[in-house]
Every structure is written in structure tokens, then in C-alpha cells.
Amino acid sequence: MRVAFLGPSGTYAEQATQQLLALEALTEAELMPQPGIRAVVQALAQGDCDAAVVPVENSVEGGVTTCLDALWEHPDLTIAHALVLPVRHALLGSGSLEGISEVLSHPQALAQCAQWLAEHLPRALQLPTSSTADAARMVAGSRFRAAVASQQAAAEHNLQVLAYPVNDVPGNCTRFLLLRRGSRSHAGALASLAYSLHSNQPGALLEALACFARRGLNMSRIESRPSKREMGEYIFFVDLELSAGPELLEAALNDLRPLCEHLALFGAYPITSRVSESSS
The missing domain is CATH 3.40.190.10 (Periplasmic binding protein-like II)
Incomplete structure (x- = not known):
């Protein structure tokens, strides 16, 4: 079992990797430090490792844009587990x-x-x-x-x-994702997906978001990133809370799919929060 993470040794990503592997009972893993977040995702996408750990969101600075862009470029990857790690700089x-x-x-x-x-x-x-x-x-x-x-x-x-500490907000924390290749689960506490719409017109985004509202699915996060193709064209990243099981997610995706140019489901997965202070 080879696992890529943002290196070198001593990063918060390394500690998150060790904790996620323990949560998944993967105790014999070989850690593979990478020079950047994009390199971490590329290592998994190219088959150089079996799993990867990346930071996706910080409670102070928001989404990690490099991670979001890399996920959109590799929609075949799936999220297996998420960890919210307290960070004390x-x-x-x-x-x-x-x-x-x-x-x-x-x-x-x-x-x-x-x-x-x-x-x-x-x-x-x-x-x-x-x-x-x-x-x-x-x-x-x-x-x-x-x-x-x-x-x-x-x-x-x-x-x-x-x-110590020098971070501005005492509750500073970062959410890390354990990524794998293979089939996606529709069952879990949280589901992550990304989509681009067919056209930029009045009400288009509202119509897409109504697919979740009709099914009673709460969005815990929504974030947009430029498509990099033309000004005003965006990709939307959404996290959904799945308290009622996978059926509502599947129904919402069926409603959403005709509205989208591209739709990527990164899977449903458990999320674990650490409340103790991180020392790494």
C-alpha cells in the first residue's frame, strides 16, 4: 500500500495521512512525499500509488484551489474518507x-x-x-x-x-481527503460532487441547486472555480449532507444531470473530526 501526500516529512498532511490510514486500518502503508498538491493527485491518477491525501478546505482561508482544480481534472478519483484536523502553527x-x-x-x-x-x-x-x-x-x-x-x-x-501559536484564529482547522481509485460509494455522512452547467443564463444555477432542495439535501459547502475556458464560465463544487441514506442522492443526481455539461461525483464517505490540538 503506497500513499502519496504533500511532503516533505513534518507537514500537517503527513499527520493527516497517518491518522486517515489508522481510521481505515491500513497500518502497513508506505508513505510517498510529493513536492506539491497537484503532484500528489497526479501520482494517484497515474497509478504510481494506491491512495493519496490532500487538503481541500481550511476553516479560515476556504477551499484549497489547487486541490479543487486537480479533482476536476481527474473525475475518476473517489473520496474514501475525510478528516478535519486542528492546526496550530x-x-x-x-x-x-x-x-x-x-x-x-x-x-x-x-x-x-x-x-x-x-x-x-x-x-x-x-x-x-x-x-x-x-x-x-x-x-x-x-x-x-x-x-x-x-x-x-x-x-x-x-x-x-x-x-506558539501564531495562527490568527484559535479554531483553525483543515479538512483532508483520502483519495482512491475505483468505484464510488453513495453511502456516507457526506457526498462531494462538481458540475458545470450547459449555459450561463438567469436562473441556471438556482435550477441546479433546487435539485438538492427538493430532496431535502443540505449543502454544507458550495464553491465556484473558473473553468479556464472563458470569462464568466464556472465549475461548482458542492458537499451534501446525507443523513437519510443514498436514495435521495441518487434521485438528486438524476434531476441534476440533464442540466449539466459535465458532472463528477467524487463519492460519499465518512468524515472524522479531531478536537485535540495538532502538534504537526
């Missing part, structure tokens, strides 16, 4: 807080700490990296650079914790 470095002039991290992590950084390091240049753990690796040994990453990353790269 730390500022890591080898020097003093007063001497920091550059802060490195993944763009999502920098955004989740924007207010703290503006207050405590207003003159520091913020530099994006491919992951929080990669930022920790890059600042190791520097007296003027710091990374927004996990406390676990500090131990792995021999860094000091200069401040």
Missing part, C-alpha cells in the same frame, strides 16, 4: 524573533497567520514555499529567516520555537 527559527527579516511558509499557512505576522513582524518579507515542512528545512541555520510550521517540524530540523 508555530514560528520556527535559529535566531531571535527580533532579528527575523524573512518568514517562509506555504501560502495558506502565511494567510492563516497574517494578523500575527503584521503585528509582530511587520517589516519581514513573506516568502511562499511548497509546504510548511519545506519552509522549516529552508530556514535551518539561518539567523534572519523563520518558518511558519509545526512544532514537530522544529524537532526534525533542529529549530527553536520562537512563538
Whole structure:
């Protein structure tokens, strides 16, 4: 069992991967760190691994657009399980807080700490990296650079914790998805799908959303992404709560399908929430 995740070692994605594998009783898995979220999805789509774990949504910054775009490009993939992981960022470095002039991290992590950084390091240049753990690796040994990453990353790269926590919202959390290839389940607590409509005309989106309302399906999330084909054309990503079983989902999809140019169901799946603080 080979599982791809956003690496290197020490990322929040690695901890989410380990927890999701435990929830699925997949204890003998080989972890395969990848340099980016798109690379994680590509590894699974191309058959280089058996499963993949990707972040799809943050409670502060919203949807992870790279993940959404990659899922749309590979509608053959299915979601097997979701995990909501609390995230507590730390500022890591080898020097003093007063001497920091550059802060490195993944763009999502920098955004989740924007207010703290503006207050405590207003003159520091913020530099994006491919992951929080990669930022920790890059600042190791520097007296003027710091990374927004996990406390676990500090131990792995021999860094000091200069401040903790540094995220702006105490309840900051990220939802991760365990992706597989193969058949999709219609039974689970949550279902995820994406669709594009035949035409951009008044009432088109309302008509599509009415397919869920008529069946009493509550949307826990709706998000749009540009189709990248022309201005004003969008793809809609929707999560539906399935408290009454798969029959209502199948009926809603039958109503929705004629309205769509493309419709991708990523499956129904369980979702697990961790309430304890994440240390990685």
C-alpha cells in the first residue's frame, strides 16, 4: 500500500495521512512525499500509488484551489474518507524573533497567520514555499529567516520555537481527503460532487441547486472555480449532507444531470473530526 501526500516529512498532511490510514486500518502503508498538491493527485491518477491525501478546505482561508482544480481534472478519483484536523502553527527559527527579516511558509499557512505576522513582524518579507515542512528545512541555520510550521517540524530540523501559536484564529482547522481509485460509494455522512452547467443564463444555477432542495439535501459547502475556458464560465463544487441514506442522492443526481455539461461525483464517505490540538 503506497500513499502519496504533500511532503516533505513534518507537514500537517503527513499527520493527516497517518491518522486517515489508522481510521481505515491500513497500518502497513508506505508513505510517498510529493513536492506539491497537484503532484500528489497526479501520482494517484497515474497509478504510481494506491491512495493519496490532500487538503481541500481550511476553516479560515476556504477551499484549497489547487486541490479543487486537480479533482476536476481527474473525475475518476473517489473520496474514501475525510478528516478535519486542528492546526496550530508555530514560528520556527535559529535566531531571535527580533532579528527575523524573512518568514517562509506555504501560502495558506502565511494567510492563516497574517494578523500575527503584521503585528509582530511587520517589516519581514513573506516568502511562499511548497509546504510548511519545506519552509522549516529552508530556514535551518539561518539567523534572519523563520518558518511558519509545526512544532514537530522544529524537532526534525533542529529549530527553536520562537512563538506558539501564531495562527490568527484559535479554531483553525483543515479538512483532508483520502483519495482512491475505483468505484464510488453513495453511502456516507457526506457526498462531494462538481458540475458545470450547459449555459450561463438567469436562473441556471438556482435550477441546479433546487435539485438538492427538493430532496431535502443540505449543502454544507458550495464553491465556484473558473473553468479556464472563458470569462464568466464556472465549475461548482458542492458537499451534501446525507443523513437519510443514498436514495435521495441518487434521485438528486438524476434531476441534476440533464442540466449539466459535465458532472463528477467524487463519492460519499465518512468524515472524522479531531478536537485535540495538532502538534504537526
